Amino acid sequence: MAISPNIRLRSCTHTPIDEVPRVGRNQDQALTTAPKAIANGEGATLFLNHYAARAPDRMAISSNIRLRSCTHTPIDEVPRVGRLVPEAKGVKIHILEEEDNRTAEITVLRSDCAILVFARSVFRPSLVIFKTIQMSLPGIQRRLEILLSSMMPNSELSCDADLDRLVIETSGCSESELKHLATNAQYIASCREGSNKIVTSTIDDFQMALEDVKPFDPLKSMRKFEPIDLPEQREINRTLRLLLNDFWCTPCISINILLEGTRGTGKSFLAANIGLTNKFDLVRVITPDAFIRLSDLEICDEITTSWKEAQSYALSLIIIDDIERIVQNVQPYSTISNVFNDCLKMKPMKNHKHMVVATTSDLTFLQSIKLQEHFQISLNVPKLTIEGVAKVISQMFSIPFEHQIPVATTLAPVAIKDLIRILELATRKQDETSSDGNGSSSITDIDTYQPSDSPGKAEYGQSSFNQGKQAICFDPIEPDQVGAGQANSGSIHISDQECPTQAMSAPTTSAQAECASTNCTQADCDPTDCGQADCGQASAGRAVSNCHEQSYQETRIDEDGVNFAEGTGSFLQNEDMNEGGGNMVGQLA
Numbered sequence: 001m002a003i004s005p006n007i008r009l010r011s012c013t014h015t016p017i018d019e020v021p022r023v024g025r026n027q028d029q030a031l032t033t034a035p036k037a038i039a040n041g042e043g044a045t046l047f048l049n050h051y052a053a054r055a056p057d058r059m060a061i062s063s064n065i066r067l068r069s070c071t072h073t074p075i076d077e078v079p080r081v082g083r084l085v086p087e088a089k090g091v092k093i094h095i096l097e098e099e100d101n102r103t104a105e106i107t108v109l110r111s112d113c114a115i116l117v118f119a120r121s122v123f124r125p126s127l128v129i130f131k132t133i134q135m136s137l138p139g140i141q142r143r144l145e146i147l148l149s150s151m152m153p154n155s156e157l158s159c160d161a162d163l164d165r166l167v168i169e170t171s172g173c174s175e176s177e178l179k180h181l182a183t184n185a186q187y188i189a190s191c192r193e194g195s196n197k198i199v200t201s202t203i204d205d206f207q208m209a210l211e212d213v214k215p216f217d218p219l220k221s222m223r224k225f226e227p228i229d230l231p232e233q234r235e236i237n238r239t240l241r242l243l244l245n246d247f248w249c250t251p252c253i254s255i256n257i258l259l260e261g262t263r264g265t266g267k268s269f270l271a272a273n274i275g276l277t278n279k280f281d282l283v284r285v286i287t288p289d290a291f292i293r294l295s296d297l298e299i300c301d302e303i304t305t306s307w308k309e310a311q312s313y314a315l316s317l318i319i320i321d322d323i324e325r326i327v328q329n330v331q332p333y334s335t336i337s338n339v340f341n342d343c344l345k346m347k348p349m350k351n352h353k354h355m356v357v358a359t360t361s362d363l364t365f366l367q368s369i370k371l372q373e374h375f376q377i378s379l380n381v382p383k384l385t386i387e388g389v390a391k392v393i394s395q396m397f398s399i400p401f402e403h404q405i406p407v408a409t410t411l412a413p414v415a416i417k418d419l420i421r422i423l424e425l426a427t428r429k430q431d432e433t434s435s436d437g438n439g440s441s442s443i444t445d446i447d448t449y450q451p452s453d454s455p456g457k458a459e460y461g462q463s464s465f466n467q468g469k470q471a472i473c474f475d476p477i478e479p480d481q482v483g484a485g486q487a488n489s490g491s492i493h494i495s496d497q498e499c500p501t502q503a504m505s506a507p508t509t510s511a512q513a514e515c516a517s518t519n520c521t522q523a524d525c526d527p528t529d530c531g532q533a534d535c536g537q538a539s540a541g542r543a544v545s546n547c548h549e550q551s552y553q554e555t556r557i558d559e560d561g562v563n564f565a566e567g568t569g570s571f572l573q574n575e576d577m578n579e580g581g582g583n584m585v586g587q588l589a
Ligand SMILES: Nc1ncnc2c1ncn2[C@@H]1O[C@H](COP(=O)(O)OP(=O)(O)OP(=O)(O)O)[C@@H](O)[C@H]1O
Pocket: 222, 223, 224, 225, 226, 227, 228, 229, 230, 233, 262, 263, 264, 265, 266, 267, 268, 269, 270, 322, 359, 361, 416, 417, 420, 452
């Protein structure tokens, strides 16, 4: 027997996987630690040692390999491992044995939280899975115990060390990772404090150590910003709080909640917030992006496995982000909607609580496949009103106070995702223009922006705000008015001209946009020339955008805000347009 427990592949990512089983020989340790480990239920590595002790004749095990860090190894180059589930969930041990029940050579791989044990003969078609054993990662209470018991005698916790919060953040960590975390935090503290007899570990030490230990946390990426108390989300938050109260007070409960609304209104954020602020033993996030390379069958399998695993924990939360996109990935839809139906109907085990929060931007689709019926409660997440927009502006962007309400009036109603992108683009361009320092050209740049709920649909009307001599204006451009290779949506102009009539103003409806962008052909158009009552509101943006022709530079922004093309050309006012904006001509580089 050759066993190499505790190999951290993170530090040897170039080692071909099939060379790993030969690393190390540690039979004695396996034999002595195994029985105790099983008795205490102390984690998968020790379980494997125990397993090795029972079948010592021909077994090679390398446990605790963190496959997460060698994701660049193409799966095809890991023939002995077989197909790996990229984000294998929970601690799972699949033991594959040959039909005659004799243990074959075994390779153990640990992928994030999963341990997969494969027989060498895994590629024989005749091989069947002999046994699947599930082992749970430590729950929230156990995580706290592990952290506390890993404190060394010469070490103490500072009073700011909020371990309650830390145990929420360490969801998905194994026992050994938690011990590693505590040891590292104490090491960091001792480096800071030098020769002190008693070392005091602060929460910052733990947070620093956590960076090294923590598995990728999808919740964090769903909640990029600190929460803003938005008036439009207050009612939803209140309802969610009530539901959570019920949830915590009821001994055995399963709640399915659906958050629906236009794209980009903050549904995933609200769902992630539930996971980040409550103490679940396990939070599992299911997103369409994780299924990109999987076959239909594998998608269904993955969902069922995640579900069963979550159900095995006393307190579990499953977040299904953009559920309609997951369903639409599989043909026919009924295959996967049946899987979801079955999962959503599952009853929790005794003394278990299970919560599901799904998000969707297409409620009609869910209704058409009758999936929506399995959610006890459905909450609509609305777009931001003027009040919400003003709050986001004031908390996230440094826009002068006197400009905040006019900008908010211009943009509302808007999905928060769109709002953030528009303002990011605007402020970025404004920064760039300011740093140029020449203040010469009339239109220095044009950015394109695609609203998230309906591609290419002009939604914001036209707006601008003015800082000193510099104006930032937003123009909508309808998709059918946009030629090939051209910007297909709203654009932002940064100009060193002052907006002529108002520092900041714009129409919010298309009728107003019409006034702003179609009827005027001159940069210095007077509102009254347009013949529209609302023109006064629109003229600010028009001053920079409604010229017959202007030169421009263009930066295309993809969905994630990453530039993907740049070019120059001319900006041509199309007088035949019915609704907002101008038409851009020119080739992208
Ligand atoms: N209350 C809030 N406080 C701070 N930021 C927020 C809030 N609500 C949403 N956001 C931010 O707004 C952006 C969009 O939110 P989110 O991705 O949750 O929207 P969504 O409705 O799930 O989008 P999609 O429909 O595209 O999946 C995110 O960057 C999110 O962090």
